[in-house]
Amino acid sequence: MTVIEVEDLHKSYGHTRAVGGVSFEVARGETFGVLGHNGAGKTTTVECLIGLRKPDSGRIRVFGEDPGRRRRALARRTGVQLQESELPDRIRVVEAMRLFASFYDRPDDWRAVLERWDLGPIGGKAYADLSGGQKQRLKLALALVGAPELVVLDELTTGLDPVARRETWTLIGDLKASGTTVVLVSHFMDEAEELCDRVAVFRRGRIVALGSPRGLVAETGTGSLEEAYLELTGERRDGVEA
Numbered sequence: 001m002t003v004i005e006v007e008d009l010h011k012s013y014g015h016t017r018a019v020g021g022v023s024f025e026v027a028r029g030e031t032f033g034v035l036g037h038n039g040a041g042k043t044t045t046v047e048c049l050i051g052l053r054k055p056d057s058g059r060i061r062v063f064g065e066d067p068g069r070r071r072r073a074l075a076r077r078t079g080v081q082l083q084e085s086e087l088p089d090r091i092r093v094v095e096a097m098r099l100f101a102s103f104y105d106r107p108d109d110w111r112a113v114l115e116r117w118d119l120g121p122i123g124g125k126a127y128a129d130l131s132g133g134q135k136q137r138l139k140l141a142l143a144l145v146g147a148p149e150l151v152v153l154d155e156l157t158t159g160l161d162p163v164a165r166r167e168t169w170t171l172i173g174d175l176k177a178s179g180t181t182v183v184l185v186s187h188f189m190d191e192a193e194e195l196c197d198r199v200a201v202f203r204r205g206r207i208v209a210l211g212s213p214r215g216l217v218a219e220t221g222t223g224s225l226e227e228a229y230l231e232l233t234g235e236r237r238d239g240v241e242a
């Protein structure tokens with residue numbers, strides 16, 4: 001079953017073309033990576049997917065529905081961790097977990113999620129008093145507490161220390177094993193190589209390559225996704241930023 005369908009998506013901000021004709025599909029249970037340099041159009045694309053932005057043109061379906069029209073219904077089935085999202089300074093960790101769990105029909109036990117993400121000991125702390133890594137882990141826990149069928153993660157492990165990063169990968173592995181569909185926006189090629197079934201490489205608002213990490217490595221005759229990425233984005237040849 002196809003969970004996400006994107007066909008010829010276009011989105012500009014004034015004269016800036018953020019996304020210029022992007023098409024891809026994501027199957028149920030797949031972990032799909034959205035890769036690309038800063039400004040390549042990744043966040044704009046995922047924001048259109050979850051109904052936060054209105055495309056200029058193109059067709060998007062998530063669980064067969066148009067996110068522009070059915071945002072609320074889709075939000076109940078989707079967990080989202082966005083780069084920019086912030087919580088009120090004074091909200092405590094446990095309060096945020098309880099609140100987010102209440103948005104969903106069949107949430108996980110939020111106390112168990114809190115423990116899984118090692119947030120139990122700081123459950124009484126206010127959001128503003130958390131470290132960057134603790135905030136990041138809380139945002140992930142909040143994205144997952146509703147036991148969503150689809151999870152959209154923008155910059156999964158940014159700001160995490162190496163141990164927390166590895167632990168996060170393990171937890172995402174568990175999520176995959178449970179059949180959850182994951183869209184992962186990332187700058188980290190090791191992360192994409194480890195976690196993603198397929199990746200789309202964005203450059204200047206377009207997808208320049210789409211395939212499994214292993215397939216892209218083979219296609220480019222390189223030794224890793226990192227090298228394949230540099231080849232595919234043209235960084236190797238001309239050093240041009242997207």
Ligand code: ATP
Nearest residue numbers: 013016017018036037038039040041042043044045
């Ligand atoms: P990053 O890796 O830096 O998060 P990205 O691939 O997610 O980048 P987008 O955030 O989608 O890229 O941005 C694509 C282009 O659209 C960039 O040129 C950016 O400056 C521009 N852009 C994004 N959001 C806005 C906005 N709200 N108003 C104007 N321009 C925007």
